[in-house]
Amino acid sequence: MTEQVKTGDGSWTLKSEQFGVTYHSVHGARTESEHVFIEHGLAQVPGDGPIRVFEVGFGTGLNAGLAWAWAKRTGRRVEYRAVEAFPVAVAVEVPGLTEEEAARLKAGTSWDSSEFGFDVEVGRLEDVKFEGRTIDVVFFDAFAPSAQPELWRQEVFESLGEGVVDGGRLVTYCAQGEARRAMRAAGWRVEKAPGPPGKREMTVAFREAVNRFNVRAYALIVEDGRVLTVREDLPGGPATKFPGGGVEFGEGPEEAVLRELREELGEAGAGEITGHAYTTGFYVRSIFRPSDQILSLYYYVRLNRPLDVPTKPDAPVKVAGGEAGLKWRWARVEELGDLAFPIDRHVAEHVLQA
Numbered sequence: 001m002t003e004q005v006k007t008g009d010g011s012w013t014l015k016s017e018q019f020g021v022t023y024h025s026v027h028g029a030r031t032e033s034e035h036v037f038i039e040h041g042l043a044q045v046p047g048d049g050p051i052r053v054f055e056v057g058f059g060t061g062l063n064a065g066l067a068w069a070w071a072k073r074t075g076r077r078v079e080y081r082a083v084e085a086f087p088v089a090v091a092v093e094v095p096g097l098t099e100e101e102a103a104r105l106k107a108g109t110s111w112d113s114s115e116f117g118f119d120v121e122v123g124r125l126e127d128v129k130f131e132g133r134t135i136d137v138v139f140f141d142a143f144a145p146s147a148q149p150e151l152w153r154q155e156v157f158e159s160l161g162e163g164v165v166d167g168g169r170l171v172t173y174c175a176q177g178e179a180r181r182a183m184r185a186a187g188w189r190v191e192k193a194p195g196p197p198g199k200r201e202m203t204v205a206f207r208e209a210v211n212r213f214n215v216r217a218y219a220l221i222v223e224d225g226r227v228l229t230v231r232e233d234l235p236g237g238p239a240t241k242f243p244g245g246g247v248e249f250g251e252g253p254e255e256a257v258l259r260e261l262r263e264e265l266g267e268a269g270a271g272e273i274t275g276h277a278y279t280t281g282f283y284v285r286s287i288f289r290p291s292d293q294i295l296s297l298y299y300y301v302r303l304n305r306p307l308d309v310p311t312k313p314d315a316p317v318k319v320a321g322g323e324a325g326l327k328w329r330w331a332r333v334e335e336l337g338d339l340a341f342p343i344d345r346h347v348a349e350h351v352l353q354a
């Protein structure tokens with residue numbers, strides 16, 4: 001059951017009983033759609049070729065209608081594909097469309113003209129398989145994370161990313177931090193943009209080509225059945241990791257790991273390499289720089305002097321002379337569940353535990 005609701009700009013939307021939310025902003029449905037999806041989405045796609053849109057949540061067809069009207073206005077072809085799990089037979093009025101065009105949207109049947117190709121799949125986004133990168137813009141218009149948390153997860157954004165061209169974008173009215181973190185973790189570069197009336201911000205995320213290797217070197221320092229870990233404040237929040245960092249031009253990974261230890265631990269970080277432990281064998285994209293593919297080398301290192309830091313899980317400490325903001329502790333392998341990075345977790349499970 002759905003109820004019609006008049007919004008702040010005089011345009012109409014629906015209220016979903018199932019999810020307890022409206023399909024658009026009550027401050028102005030059409031103004032919101034025009035701002036988020038047309039101005040920050042369609043109108044930003046470079047070039048003059050056809051624009052391939054994928055919409056999550058066809059709903060009333062308002063976004064599709066505005067996209068069609070935009071295509072007619074600008075003369076640029078739009079190929080619109082949408083998925084909708086719970087179709088509704090209500091259509092909203094869109095200025096710029098003929099009655100016949102509006103009726104086609106309401107019917108939700110496929111359509112193709114020189115300016116607008118259109119296809120709605122009835123089904124769940126979670127079941128859509130993207131084969132090949134063919135989407136220029138994703139209109140991510142699911143209900144809010146509070147109503148549908150399952151659609152704002154990393155896995156969903158990863159799957160969508162499989163279908164988007166390099167440089168393609170995803171636009172959404174939602175500015176929630178957790179949703180943005182999920183996009184970032186799925187390899188999208190996430191930016192904020194001013195929101196439509198009644199909302200401070202919206203989100204624009206970009207799919208970037210992976211075109212650089214980021215080579216890193218880390219130390220596994222193992223003593224008395226415990227390995228040295230460090231807690232660092234990273235852009236996404238505090239993260240537990242193994243000590244080490246990026247290899248610089250002009251140095252080898254072994255030099256890099258010893259240099260990093262000296263930088264991070266000061267005098268206490270002086271030590272020697274006793275062996276190679278692991279080199280990344282699987283594909284990992286950087287969550288901090290989506291254009292980077294991470295390749296990490298891990299070495300066993302023995303420190304010259306014993307390092308006196310705690311073994312208690314929640315009490316890592318600073319080391320005098322070490323880098324500010326870093327907190328250290330010795331951890332048993334089975335206590336390494338909080339490692340932040342996938343390669344570190346792989347090492348804990350398959351190298352240290354072996």
Ligand SMILES: C[S@@+](CC[C@H](N)C(=O)[O-])C[C@H]1O[C@@H](n2cnc3c(N)ncnc32)[C@H](O)[C@@H]1O
Nearest residue numbers: 057058059060061062063085086124125141143
């Ligand atoms: C905010 S409304 C979309 C409004 C729509 N874009 C418009 O212009 O009217 C969210 C839509 O997502 C649909 N939806 C909910 N769960 C879904 C899922 N798992 N897969 C696809 N669509 C879903 C809802 O039925 C609803 O139509």
